[in-house]
Amino acid sequence: MKRFGYFFLYLSLIAVALFQILPLIWLFFFSLKSNAEIFAGSPFSLPTQFRWENYQKVWDGGIATYFFNSVWITVVAIILTVLFASMAAFAITRMRWKLSGLVLGLFMIGLMIPIHSALIPLYSMFLSVNLIDNPLAIVLTYTAYNLPITLMILLGFYYTLPHEIEEAAIIDGCSVHRMFFRIILPMTTPIMATTIVINMIYNWNEFVFVNTFISSEKYKTLTVGIQNFIGQYMTDWGAIGATLIISVLPIIIAFIFFSNKVVEGISSSAVKG
Amino acid sequence: MNKVMSNKLFIAFYIAPALLMITILIFIPLILSGYYGLMDWDGIGAKTFIGLENYIAGVQDKLFWNSALHSFLLAIFSTLSLAVYLLVSFILASKIKGSDFLRKIYLIPMLLSSVAIAQLWVKMYNPSNGMLNAFLKLIGVENPPSWLANPDIVLYAIFIPILWQYAGFYILIYYAALKNIPESLIEAARIDGASASQIALRIKLPLIKEVVSVTIVLAIVGSLKYFDLIYVMTAGGPNGASEVMASYMYKLAFSSYNFGYGSAIGFLLLIITLIVTFIIRKVTETKERIEY
Numbered sequence: 001m002k003r004f005g006y007f008f009l010y011l012s013l014i015a016v017a018l019f020q021i022l023p024l025i026w027l028f029f030f031s032l033k034s035n036a037e038i039f040a041g042s043p044f045s046l047p048t049q050f051r052w053e054n055y056q057k058v059w060d061g062g063i064a065t066y067f068f069n070s071v072w073i074t075v076v077a078i079i080l081t082v083l084f085a086s087m088a089a090f091a092i093t094r095m096r097w098k099l100s101g102l103v104l105g106l107f108m109i110g111l112m113i114p115i116h117s118a119l120i121p122l123y124s125m126f127l128s129v130n131l132i133d134n135p136l137a138i139v140l141t142y143t144a145y146n147l148p149i150t151l152m153i154l155l156g157f158y159y160t161l162p163h164e165i166e167e168a169a170i171i172d173g174c175s176v177h178r179m180f181f182r183i184i185l186p187m188t189t190p191i192m193a194t195t196i197v198i199n200m201i202y203n204w205n206e207f208v209f210v211n212t213f214i215s216s217e218k219y220k221t222l223t224v225g226i227q228n229f230i231g232q233y234m235t236d237w238g239a240i241g242a243t244l245i246i247s248v249l250p251i252i253i254a255f256i257f258f259s260n261k262v263v264e265g266i267s268s269s270a271v272k273g
Numbered sequence: 274m275n276k277v278m279s280n281k282l283f284i285a286f287y288i289a290p291a292l293l294m295i296t297i298l299i300f301i302p303l304i305l306s307g308y309y310g311l312m313d314w315d316g317i318g319a320k321t322f323i324g325l326e327n328y329i330a331g332v333q334d335k336l337f338w339n340s341a342l343h344s345f346l347l348a349i350f351s352t353l354s355l356a357v358y359l360l361v362s363f364i365l366a367s368k369i370k371g372s373d374f375l376r377k378i379y380l381i382p383m384l385l386s387s388v389a390i391a392q393l394w395v396k397m398y399n400p401s402n403g404m405l406n407a408f409l410k411l412i413g414v415e416n417p418p419s420w421l422a423n424p425d426i427v428l429y430a431i432f433i434p435i436l437w438q439y440a441g442f443y444i445l446i447y448y449a450a451l452k453n454i455p456e457s458l459i460e461a462a463r464i465d466g467a468s469a470s471q472i473a474l475r476i477k478l479p480l481i482k483e484v485v486s487v488t489i490v491l492a493i494v495g496s497l498k499y500f501d502l503i504y505v506m507t508a509g510g511p512n513g514a515s516e517v518m519a520s521y522m523y524k525l526a527f528s529s530y531n532f533g534y535g536s537a538i539g540f541l542l543l544i545i546t547l548i549v550t551f552i553i554r555k556v557t558e559t560k561e562r563i564e565y
Contacts, residue, residue, distance in 0.1 A: 009364050016361055017378045020440060024381065026404050027393050038402060084291040091287035096279040103292060110295050112550055113303060114498035116519040117543035120526050120536045121305035122298065124316065144298035147291050166278060176283045205386035207501045212527060223388045227505065230392060237396070244389045251384045259377050262384075266442060267449040 024248075031055070031241030038237045054242040058229070061239075063246055065218060066225030073135055073221060074203040077142035081199055082192055084143065085150040090180055092151075093158040094166060110148035115208065123212060137213045138221070142203050149202075150195045153268050157191040197258045198265035204251055222247045303543060310537030315530045327537035337538060339513060340521040341545070343428055347517065348496035350432050351439070355488055358440060362447035363473055376448055380441035387438075387501030394434040395421065395506055421507055424514035431503055431515050438502070439495075443488055450484040451477060486557030493553060497546050518542045 030038055031054055032047040088107070092100050122141065123132070131137040161184065169179045185192075210224040217225070226243050233239040255262055277283075310327050312320040331337055361379075365372045382390065397403050398420040409417040420430040454477060462472050478485075500519035503509065509516035509524065516524075522542060526535030 006369075009367075009369065013361065013364055013369070013375055016440070017375050020379050020382055020437065023393055023397055023404070023437075027396070030396075042407060044404070044407065084294065087287040088291035091284050094278065095284050095287065097281070097284050103288060106292075106300070107295065110299050112494065112547065113299065114519065114542055114546050116498065116500060116522055117306050117539040117546075118299060118302035119523070120309060120316075120532055120539060121302035123526075124309075124532070125302065125305075140294070141298055144294040147295055151291065170277050176277060176280070180287070201384055205384075205388075207386065207388055207505075208523075223386045226392070227388060237402070240392065240396070244392055248385045248389050252381070255377075255381070255384055259380075262380070263377075263445060263449075266380075266383075267446055 027241055027244060030237055031245045033238050033241075035236060035238060051238060054238040055246065058233075058239050058243045058246065061229070061232075062217070063222075063225070063229065063243060066220055066222045066229075067246065069135070069219060069225075070204060070221040070223075073138055073142070074200060077139050077146070077203050078196055078199045080139070080143040081146045081150050082195055085147050085154055085195070086185060086188065086192070087180070088147070088151055089154040089158045090184060093155060094161075094163075094184070107148045107151050110145075111152065115145060119208070119212060126213060132213055133215050133219065135214070135219050138209055141209050141213075142206065146199050146202055150199060153195050153198065153265055154188065154191055156268065157188055161187065193258070194261045194265040194268075197254060197261045200254060201251060201262070306536045306543065307540045308536075309533055310540045312533040312536075314533040314536075316526070316532035317530075320533070323533070327534045328541070330534065331537045331541050334538075336513060336516070337518070337521060337541075340509075340516040340518050343515065344497050344499065344517045344519075346428065347432060347435065347499060348493045351436065351492040351496045352489055354436050354440075355443060355485070355492060358443040359447055359485070362444050362451060363477070365444065366448055366451040367469075372448075376441070376445060378441075379444050382438045382440070383442045385438075388505050390434055390438055391502045391505035394437075398430060422511060424511050427507060427511065427515045431506055434506075435499065435502060439492075443492070446484060446488055447481065450481040454480050486553075489557055490550060490553050494546060494550050497542070497549060518545070 029047055032050045032052070033041075034051055037045070037048060091097075092104050126132050126134075126137045131140075165183060165187075166179060169183055174183075205223060206221075207223045210221050211227075214220055214224065217228075220228075226247050229243055230240050233243070309320070311322060311324060313323045313326075314320040365376060397405050400406055400417070400419040400422075405420070406417040418426055421427050458476065458480075459472060462476050467475070498519060499517055500523065503515055503517055504520050504523065507515045509520045518538070519542065522535050522538040525531045525538060529535075
């Protein structure tokens, strides 16, 4: 009886896993098929031969530009977000000032607001300073909108650092900047890694800001770029599949290597919220 | 020591970059949104002050309430699905081999961009080659529906990928909370003769109540703001059948160039979100904090 129960539990867990992963496996298979196979054959059949040329075709067809835009925009925004959030966490948890609670509250409110409510004013602000259709607008918005969540993940770690560090450093004649950049920042490497991975997932996948602020093909990132791209290949499902797989691959690879950091980041950001 | 760590210049240096960014790019736009809502404005020409006209129109706008209804339906479905996620996490946390691996598999959809998910599910739902209808035909359904073209079904067809996307996220949170419960508590209950279901319902569930209430807030608020996937899959169609608040606002501003009215709707979206957050926080608030 007990054995039967366990078997049933396993079965339901595996059913959920299949539901979560099967669409992706199906996507991978159709990215390797020709149209004839997709339209005539069963959706469940394996590709007769792996047509990697689908990938070559979309890469040469223009995906590469979007891909590299996504890479540099993601990286620059991550650096700015994590640096600014670390500095803010340092000021809020380690330095003494009256308004620190109020400022922390502002960041927490930032977590709740729907970005769509700010979209129209952001658009008109960027328009007035000539930043529409400029990747800088994207980097700035990514940085600002990821600051609250990044700060929140960092805070817990900063609170646990012993105050003796600052005392010792100051007695030794160390300046505040030197203390932050040389002592505190390196100590927070584990939690910084978590925030970097979380930021990477958000930035890489972001859609609405790029869709609203960027119109030139040369500045588009993958998420928005693949939209038009798919329009071009309307009926070429192999090419569409390859495009989608290329767009999700970096995140999947990052997840394989840093899954524990992702898990840590997601659970700490949610539970503390 | 105290003197150095409360030096105003240093504090300003460390807090200013982050504070300036969120003030200029988050809070000022939010305030401006309320202000633009008072204007008749196409986004390019001059703004004309028209008072509360846009807000009054918004409150009387059938299309807006229709989209709000869809957002609330999504919120209800997301909240109900939490029970399923909770059940899965209970099974997962009951010392099952491979739970770590399964948990990571569940999480994968959450890592993908909404655009990729939307495109994938549009293909899944494709009436002639999609996996879903092929499967339905295989098990004997003669005429499976064309999911995204049917106004009666489209909304629910869109909910499936949204729930699919976030399942792993909630399972992960519940799992982490359940794993945090000290083994000694469960052991004591077992010695007192509590059954597995009693332990789950009477001991574990109350202990993770706070986490459950946080996930309810996240699910409801997340649903009210939901946008990306719906916009890419159906753009609110056919004929508004899958329109939600954020997609309606987006359409007003960036397709119809009705920036004043769009801002008013955006501001209403903000107010609704904040009120709902406040209410569920109050309702689900736990009086005593649980310490192990």
